[in-house]
Amino acid sequence: MRTVIIGVGNPVLTDDGVGLKIADCLEEKYRGCADVTVRQLHCGGIRLMEAMAGHELAVVIDAMTGGSGRAGSVYTLGLAELGQTRNTWSAHDASLAMALELGAMGGLKLPGAVRIWAVEAKDVSTFSESLTPEVARAVPRVVKEVVRELESGRRARRTKR
Amino acid sequence: MKRVSIDPITRLEGHGRIDIFLDEEGNVANTCFQVLELRGFEQFCVGRRAEEMPVITNRICGVCPEAHHMASVKALDRVFGVAPPPAANKIRELLYMAFFVTDHTTHFYALGGPDFLVGPDAPPAERNILGVMRKVGLDVAKQVIACRARNHKVIETLGGRQIHPVAGVPGGWSKSVSEDERREIEIAARQNIEFALFTLGVFETVVLRNAAYREMLESDAYHHRTYYMGTVDPGNRLNLFDGQIRVIDPEGREFARYDAADYTEHVAERVEPWSYLKFPFLKRVGWKGFRDGAESGVYCATPLARLNVADRLPTPRAQEQFEKFYETLGAKKTDGRYAPVHHRLATHWARLIELLYAAERMLELATDPEITSPHVRNLPQGVVGHGVGCVEAPRGTLIHDYTTDAEGILRKVNLIVGTTNNHAAIAMSIRKAAGQLIQAGRVVEEGLLNRIEMAFRLYDPCLSCATHALPGAMPLIVNVINPSGDTIRMFRRDG
Numbered sequence: 041m042r043t044v045i046i047g048v049g050n051p052v053l054t055d056d057g058v059g060l061k062i063a064d065c066l067e068e069k070y071r072g073c074a075d076v077t078v079r080q081l082h083c084g085g086i087r088l089m090e091a092m093a094g095h096e097l098a099v100v101i102d103a104m105t106g107g108s109g110r111a112g113s114v115y116t117l118g119l120a121e122l123g124q125t126r127n128t129w130s131a132h133d134a135s136l137a138m139a140l141e142l143g144a145m146g147g148l149k150l151p152g153a154v155r156i157w158a159v160e161a162k163d164v165s166t167f168s169e170s171l172t173p174e175v176a177r178a179v180p181r182v183v184k185e186v187v188r189e190l191e192s193g194r195r196a197r198r199t200k201r
Numbered sequence: 202m203k204r205v206s207i208d209p210i211t212r213l214e215g216h217g218r219i220d221i222f223l224d225e226e227g228n229v230a231n232t233c234f235q236v237l238e239l240r241g242f243e244q245f246c247v248g249r250r251a252e253e254m255p256v257i258t259n260r261i262c263g264v265c266p267e268a269h270h271m272a273s274v275k276a277l278d279r280v281f282g283v284a285p286p287p288a289a290n291k292i293r294e295l296l297y298m299a300f301f302v303t304d305h306t307t308h309f310y311a312l313g314g315p316d317f318l319v320g321p322d323a324p325p326a327e328r329n330i331l332g333v334m335r336k337v338g339l340d341v342a343k344q345v346i347a348c349r350a351r352n353h354k355v356i357e358t359l360g361g362r363q364i365h366p367v368a369g370v371p372g373g374w375s376k377s378v379s380e381d382e383r384r385e386i387e388i389a390a391r392q393n394i395e396f397a398l399f400t401l402g403v404f405e406t407v408v409l410r411n412a413a414y415r416e417m418l419e420s421d422a423y424h425h426r427t428y429y430m431g432t433v434d435p436g437n438r439l440n441l442f443d444g445q446i447r448v449i450d451p452e453g454r455e456f457a458r459y460d461a462a463d464y465t466e467h468v469a470e471r472v473e474p475w476s477y478l479k480f481p482f483l484k485r486v487g488w489k490g491f492r493d494g495a496e497s498g499v500y501c502a503t504p505l506a507r508l509n510v511a512d513r514l515p516t517p518r519a520q521e522q523f524e525k526f527y528e529t530l531g532a533k534k535t536d537g538r539y540a541p542v543h544h545r546l547a548t549h550w551a552r553l554i555e556l557l558y559a560a561e562r563m564l565e566l567a568t569d570p571e572i573t574s575p576h577v578r579n580l581p582q583g584v585v586g587h588g589v590g591c592v593e594a595p596r597g598t599l600i601h602d603y604t605t606d607a608e609g610i611l612r613k614v615n616l617i618v619g620t621t622n623n624h625a626a627i628a629m630s631i632r633k634a635a636g637q638l639i640q641a642g643r644v645v646e647e648g649l650l651n652r653i654e655m656a657f658r659l660y661d662p663c664l665s666c667a668t669h670a671l672p673g674a675m676p677l678i679v680n681v682i683n684p685s686g687d688t689i690r691m692f693r694r695d696g
Contacts, residue, residue, distance in 0.1 A: 052245065052260045082365065083264055086307065090349065134311055134330055145334055145342035167245035 041197065043190060044095040044151075045070070045078045048088065048102045054168045055111070055161035055175040059101040062157075065183045076190070089139035089150070097193070098151040099186055103175075104158040111162035112174040114182055119154050155189070157182050219653065219679045221635045227642025232632040234478075234624075234657070246614040251280050251605045255369045258601065258616070266365045267300035267356065268594035268619070271442070272601040274369035279462070279588030280603055281371040281581035288574035289373035292359055294442040295386065295566040296366065297592065299355040301441060301559035302393045303348065304595045305504075305552050308661050309400060310334075310345050313549040316655050317408045321417065322648050337403055348396050351389040358382050373578030380573055387567040393560035394518070401522060401553050408550075409529065419530070422637045423545045423656065425629055426451040426493045428483055428500035430622065431507035432593045433458075437538075439511040439558060441593040447510045448483065450495050453540045457485070461591030464600055464617070471625075480625045481617060491629045499629065502597035502622035503660055504551040509541035514554070516561035522554045545630055548659045552595075584609045594619035596661050620662045630656040644681055644690055653679060 047063025050056040060080050067078040079091055092098040104115065119137060134142065143150050159182060162172040171179070224230040246257065255273040259266035271293055278285060285293075311330040315323075319332040327335075334342045360366025361376065368375045378386075408414045417423075433447045434440040446464070448457040457467055470479040471488045482488045482498035489497045500506075514520045527539035530547060534540075542551075566572060590601045597619030604613040620627075634656035638645040681690035 050260060052257065082260065082266070086311070086349070090346075090353075138329060138331060141331055142334065142342055143346065145331070145339050146346035147343055148346060167241045 041075060041097050041193065042095045043076045043097045043099065044092055045076065045099045045186065046088065046091050046101070047078075047080045048082070048084060048100060050082060052167055052169055054163040054166050055159075055171050056103050056164040057169070058103045058159045058161065058171055058175050058179065061171065061176075062101045062159075062179055062182050062186075065179065066186060069183070069187060084136055084139075085134045086139045086142065088136055089143045089148075092140075092151050092154070093143060093148040095151050096153070098154045099190075100154065100156045101182060101186070102156065102158050103161040103164060105161050105164060109160050110174070111160050111172060112178040113160040114178055114185070115158045115160070116185075117156040117158055119156075157186065219631060221639065221679065221681050223639065223642070223681065223683055225684055227640070229632060229636040229639050232628065232635055234628050234631055242616075243614050247611050249611050251277060251603055251609045251611050252371060254601070254603065254611070254614075256365070256367060259365045261616075261618075265300075265304065265594055265596070265619075267297060267360070268592055268599050269601070270360075270366050270369050271297055271592045272590040272594075272599045274371065275443075275590030275592065276588040276601040276603050277371035277590070279590065280585055280605055280609065281588075282583060282585040283372035283579050283581040285373040286574070286576045286579055288377070288571050289577040290443070291566050291569055291572050292374045292378060292577065293369065295563060295572065296356055296359040297442050298559045298563035298566065299352040299359075299386075299389070299393075301595060302397070302556060302563065303352040305556040305559065306345060306348050306396070306400070308595070309549065309553060309556070310341075312658055312661060313552065316651070316658070317414055317549065318403070321651060321655060325651070328651070337407070341403075344396060344399070348393065351392060355386050355389050358386065370578060371581050375578065377575045377577045378573050383567060383573050387564065390560060390564035390567045393563060394557065397553070397557035397560045398518065401557060404550060404553055418546045418550075419544050420546075422634055422652075423630065423659070424543050425501070425545060425626065425633070426495075426543050427497070427626060427629075428456060428486070428495075429506035429509040429541060430500050430502040430598055431510040432591070432598065433511055434515065436515075437512040438515040439507055439513075439555075440515070441507075441555070441559065441562075443592070446591070446598060448500060449510050449541060451493075451541065451543070452495070453509070453535075453538065456483070461600055462589040464589065464591075464602075468617070478624050479621060480628075481622055482625065491625055491632065493629070499625040500622065501626040502619065503548050504555050504595075505542065505545065505548040506597070507593060508551045508554065512538040514558050516558055516565070519554055519558035519561055522557055526550060526554060545659055546655070596620050597622040620660070623660050623662065627657050627660050627662055630660070639681065650679055 045063060045066050047059035049059040051060050063078050063080050070076040070078055081088055081091055140150055159175060159178045162174055220233040221229055222231040254277065255270045258269040258273045261269055310333055314333045315328040318336050319328045323332065356366065361368040428448055428450055430446060430448050432440050432444045434444045445458050446461055447455060450456045459467055467484055468481045469484045470481050472479055483500055486498035492499065508523060514523045527542065530542045530544065532539040532542055584605060584607055587604050592599055599619050600617040602615040603611060605611050631653055634653050638649050638652055680688045683689050
């Protein structure tokens, strides 16, 4: 299954870069793997939809604020809850849901499934390349979860065949 | 005083809130437009090597990284006292034109267009890019996607990466252009011209030939007589990449013309207690409040402003459109130049004329024999210690100002981003639109949010840039507040 993993965020705004840091780790894990591409994006909306095009499964990793948990809490979301992460839409064009519909109108081949991991951020308004310790602790956990999910998908498909 | 606020939902950052204060008679007394503050950009940069800046500053914003990259490398040329070879300047401009094509295209179809193509009073569920596509034809969705894809490819080819270019270095560009690459870019440029002409055709058919939209375009609600700022070449023609900054007065007379390096002699920044954003104004005129007219130092730096400051456009088809723009909107021509157009909604049309100009300029550069020259960098020989770089970003004149020590380590950084220039003008446009909708305590609820949003959407404010942030969502809440401080109405849009 052609899979794209997309870390979204700003690398210089403290915890906003958590999705990018997780993508870095996953890039290392999946280097050389033909059917998994890892990308980093700094804005959402149409750009995020374009990054998904041509893949069957899209995994998006982003920071979020205002969730019910503490900093570093991890949420897995579907498309319906997308409004809750920080960067999946762009104030300059469209929400991801709208962008996906635009892509479909434009004849792009879009993923049948979109999975989102969101990490509750502590600070997204101070310029820094480092995560806060609470959020940094979530990085290995999300990496593990994404890998586990992709692997279980693979095993399921192999069993099916 | 009563207050009406347009406020964001707080779970998202990078938000805007508009407060509308009413007086005892229930008329609009004042409006405030507030955004989130981000902290520590200067401290983040100070102490770093200056040459890191083109890559750091293009992280400020996920929407216009190319603009920050270019302003930054131009500032570095000066910090290190090295002029780039002609081919490097042309490659930089070529990439920049591809960026302008995507940015202006996206703005028109996704943000500006819906108000006109779908209608300002259409339900929000329809007033979006999908509604536009349903109106103008699904094939246009393919064209918009194809336009973005081919220009992203050009940016990747020239800039080393599809997003956040990395190829700019002090004294030039880090990779030259091969003949094969040039040929592909030429094809993309030709397609861009066709697409720009098509888009201008859509604007003519759907907007200009529709009496109601024409009336809205020229209505008093979106009219301001201010100074205008933009970059021109030595012949006073529009230039988005390089030249001198020209400022004209509300009558269209040249008020100032200067090198970007001298910006502090011409522009000062006003701080208001209610906003983290600064309000730049023309120093020589002075700050007289949020007011129109030649006595007020408020200016505007947008696509409309850039057309207003230019005597003409340098490319043939864009020049035809430029003339049509001023003739259609009834601007008089004296001494070889048109009087400025003050209808702010015409900014959407001006943006499309710039789209055509950028596409034509892209073709000129892609067919320039020098573009494939291997000589794309001059090596810096020392450190001058100070440099200002400037380009016209899609949302206004962008300035990067760096000071370093003798080793090239940053000691001071100041940015004036496109949107910042327009803060006062945006605040005035919001107040005027609100004033038309709220009179004698009567709040016209139907469409209020959108009519007010239209007033700032035409500027396409990049609040993330303006607060040195990344672009996040910009959900909006408008609060209407009475003289006792009670919020009497609240309108919200959840992004």
